[in-house]
Amino acid sequence: MEQSILDRLNSYYDLKRLNNVELTILADDIRKFLIDKVSKTGGHLASNLGVVELTISLLKVFNMDEDKIIWDVGHQSYVYKLLTDRKDEFDSLRQLNGLSGFPKCCESRYDFFNTGHSSTSISAALGMARARDILKKNNNIIAVIGDGALTGGMALEALNDVGYNKTKMIIILNDNEMSISENVGGLSTYLSKLRMGNGYNKIKTEVNEVLNQTNFGKGVANSIDRFKDSIKQLVMPSMLFEDMGLKYFGPIDGHNIKYLCDVLFRARNVDGPVIIHTITQKGRGYKYAEQNPSKFHSIAPINPVNGQSLSKSSSVTYSNEFGKAIIESAKKDSRVVAITAAMPEGTGLNKFAIEFPKRFFDVGIAEQHAVTLAAGMAKSGLKPVFAVYSTFLQRAFDQVLHDVCLQNIPVVFAIDRAGIVGSDGETHQGIFDISYLNIMPNIKVASPKCTSEVGLYLNWALKQNCPVAIRYSRGGDLKDIEMIKSESISEGNWETVKNGQKIAVIATGRMVQHAVKADKIIRERNNDISIKIINANIIKPLDYNAIDNICREGYTIITVEDNILDGGMGREIVSYMSQKKYNNTIVNLGYEDKIIPQGDVNSLYDIYGLSPEKIADMVINVNNEGEK
Numbered sequence: 001m002e003q004s005i006l007d008r009l010n011s012y013y014d015l016k017r018l019n020n021v022e023l024t025i026l027a028d029d030i031r032k033f034l035i036d037k038v039s040k041t042g043g044h045l046a047s048n049l050g051v052v053e054l055t056i057s058l059l060k061v062f063n064m065d066e067d068k069i070i071w072d073v074g075h076q077s078y079v080y081k082l083l084t085d086r087k088d089e090f091d092s093l094r095q096l097n098g099l100s101g102f103p104k105c106c107e108s109r110y111d112f113f114n115t116g117h118s119s120t121s122i123s124a125a126l127g128m129a130r131a132r133d134i135l136k137k138n139n140n141i142i143a144v145i146g147d148g149a150l151t152g153g154m155a156l157e158a159l160n161d162v163g164y165n166k167t168k169m170i171i172i173l174n175d176n177e178m179s180i181s182e183n184v185g186g187l188s189t190y191l192s193k194l195r196m197g198n199g200y201n202k203i204k205t206e207v208n209e210v211l212n213q214t215n216f217g218k219g220v221a222n223s224i225d226r227f228k229d230s231i232k233q234l235v236m237p238s239m240l241f242e243d244m245g246l247k248y249f250g251p252i253d254g255h256n257i258k259y260l261c262d263v264l265f266r267a268r269n270v271d272g273p274v275i276i277h278t279i280t281q282k283g284r285g286y287k288y289a290e291q292n293p294s295k296f297h298s299i300a301p302i303n304p305v306n307g308q309s310l311s312k313s314s315s316v317t318y319s320n321e322f323g324k325a326i327i328e329s330a331k332k333d334s335r336v337v338a339i340t341a342a343m344p345e346g347t348g349l350n351k352f353a354i355e356f357p358k359r360f361f362d363v364g365i366a367e368q369h370a371v372t373l374a375a376g377m378a379k380s381g382l383k384p385v386f387a388v389y390s391t392f393l394q395r396a397f398d399q400v401l402h403d404v405c406l407q408n409i410p411v412v413f414a415i416d417r418a419g420i421v422g423s424d425g426e427t428h429q430g431i432f433d434i435s436y437l438n439i440m441p442n443i444k445v446a447s448p449k450c451t452s453e454v455g456l457y458l459n460w461a462l463k464q465n466c467p468v469a470i471r472y473s474r475g476g477d478l479k480d481i482e483m484i485k486s487e488s489i490s491e492g493n494w495e496t497v498k499n500g501q502k503i504a505v506i507a508t509g510r511m512v513q514h515a516v517k518a519d520k521i522i523r524e525r526n527n528d529i530s531i532k533i534i535n536a537n538i539i540k541p542l543d544y545n546a547i548d549n550i551c552r553e554g555y556t557i558i559t560v561e562d563n564i565l566d567g568g569m570g571r572e573i574v575s576y577m578s579q580k581k582y583n584n585t586i587v588n589l590g591y592e593d594k595i596i597p598q599g600d601v602n603s604l605y606d607i608y609g610l611s612p613e614k615i616a617d618m619v620i621n622v623n624n625e626g627e628k
């Protein structure tokens with residue numbers, strides 16, 4: 001069988017030798033490759049299908065041995081990885097020890113900055129451009145940022161800087177009119193207006209092409225270019241980017257390799273900051289992703305023939321339960337409002353958005369703003385719930401501290417994806433929130449042990465007169481154990497899930513399920529150890545009476561949390577025990593001060609000692625030690 005052009009590319013340099021026709025065929029090959037591979041591994045399919053021609057053009061025009069491309073978020077870097085010598089690693093995409101789904105400097109010399117969280121590319125690229133100038137180098141620095149990522153405050157802060165200081169760099173604004181869901185905000189409306197000016201630019205490119213065929217024509221084309229700014233001012237709604245000090249090229253058809261290469265060549269010669277506004281289609285070339293780009297933003301393995309998910313995981317997830325619970329709360333109390341920072345689907349708020357459109361606020365990728373917005377709302381009588389992934393709330397550390405906790409304002413944080421999340425890897429693991437919230441005044445932190453308790457916790461949180469964080473895991477419950485839903489929660493009332501002797505396991509959130517399963521495993525191993533299992537339903541403040549009782553009764557304690565150990569629940573308990581001079585043996589299970597990589601969640605739990613099997617091993621070891 002004849003090899004495709006993609007098969008024939010042995011290194012990144014081979015692409016340079018292809019002509020425009022071959023590059024267009026290559027784009028088709030790449031789409032087939034992506035659909036084939038990502039349907040097996042899962043991953044960010046739609047965004048990558050949209051940047052195929054853009055990535056090819058960038059690699060054709062720029063020299064990756066000197067120039068640098070910074071991909072914002074980095075979820076759209078698969079094509080780049082494929083064309084920069086990582087084709088053979090795609091079977092391991094997002095798996096343990098496999099190819100990362102995001103740029104990783106340790107993975108390739110062609111990756112220049114690690115990303116995962118949004119809106120960092122312009123700042124990082126600007127830093128590199130300034131270093132280049134000070135160190136008297138001469139390379140090109142390019143940031144590629146999506147229309148969604150441009151809604152993030154950092155991106156706007158960086159634009160403000162780059163335009164004013166006129167640093168030479170190129171920003172590609174990849175506008176597909178989508179964040180994960182539909183893009184929102186005034187800036188996105190502005191981009192739509194620019195898109196509507198597309199006719200003007202298309203005509204202009206075509207006129208230029210004709211004029212450039214003769215010497216006389218070239219002169220005329222140059223004059224037209226000189227008047228470009230004034231013509232644009234007349235035709236365009238307003239030139240926000242140019243007024244900020246950046247040269248604006250666009251809107252450009254982001255699927256036309258020839259146009260893209262032309263404009264990239266021109267941008268390379270501009271001595272100052274340039275923004276190239278490309279229009280692309282998210283999901284391009286795969287019918288199901290084109291029809292539903294949100295659904296194909298980040299997928300579990302699918303059948304590529306019909307686009308259906310192959311995942312067998314249950315639809316009863318913490319996120320969905322939260323989504324149902326907040327609708328119920330909102331029905332009962334008209335002051336309840338919901339906020340998301342561009343994650344309505346992932347956080348389970350999409351149905352709320354339909355049912356209560358006036359009480360739903362998608363602020364774009366703007367976690368900091370979301371927190372302070374919530375503070376303002378709560379100050380004026382509303383009951384705001386900000387649903388946010390644990391890892392993204394890190395962005396708003398100071399807003400949580402300064403604008404909410406110090407002022408003791410009753411904002412509810414529904415912290416989704418708390419604990420390890422799996423294949424997104426180190427940038428997305430939600431393993432810091434207990435620690436960073438533990439140090440903040442006034443806030444209460446709680447964690448439902450199973451999906452059916454989410455509503456109970458939300459109701460409780462909405463009744464508190466202080467900030468409250470409810471943290472819960474990605475996905476749902478363990479399959480082969482039964483959890484009995486608590487009827488109530490209150491401060492200082494840890495739940496005894498199971499009575500036992502000698503060893504008390506204090507677990508929080510989904511780790512309670514791991515403890516229950518560990519107990520089952522211990523019994524299956526014919527062991528006569530019977531552990532006591534405590535559900536630390538509220539982690540901040542701790543239930544000090546419960547700890548006193550456990551210590552006085554002489555238990556050895558094992559704490560289990562899906563969080564780093566430093567600053568976590570276990571270390572807080574150790575600190576309390578030391579104050580009270582209890583000398584019971586205590587073992588803390590959680591994550592050491594190490595980076596937790598990508599991989600499937602169960603393998604990661606096992607590696608880091610939090611799987612039910614590893615908890616069972618620990619219990620048996622601790623018991624054996626105690627009997628020596």
Ligand SMILES: Cc1ncc(C[n+]2csc(CCOP(=O)(O)OP(=O)(O)O)c2C)c(N)n1
Pocket residue numbers: 047050073075076116117118145146147148149150176178179180282297341342343365367392395
């Ligand atoms: C700080 C932060 N908040 C939220 C996210 C989740 N997130 C990842 S990609 C994305 C949408 C990005 O949209 P855009 O930049 O337009 O890229 P596209 O997917 O359209 O290619 C969001 C909200 C994130 N990665 N980082």
Ligand SMILES: CC(=O)[C@@H](O)[C@H](O)COP(=O)(O)O
Pocket residue numbers: 073075116180297298346417421424474
């Ligand atoms: C790149 C990014 O930040 C998101 O797309 C994230 O990968 C979504 O994660 P979930 O699949 O857990 O919603």
Ligand SMILES: [Mg+2]
Pocket residue numbers: 146147148149174175176177178179
């Ligand atoms: Mg987009």
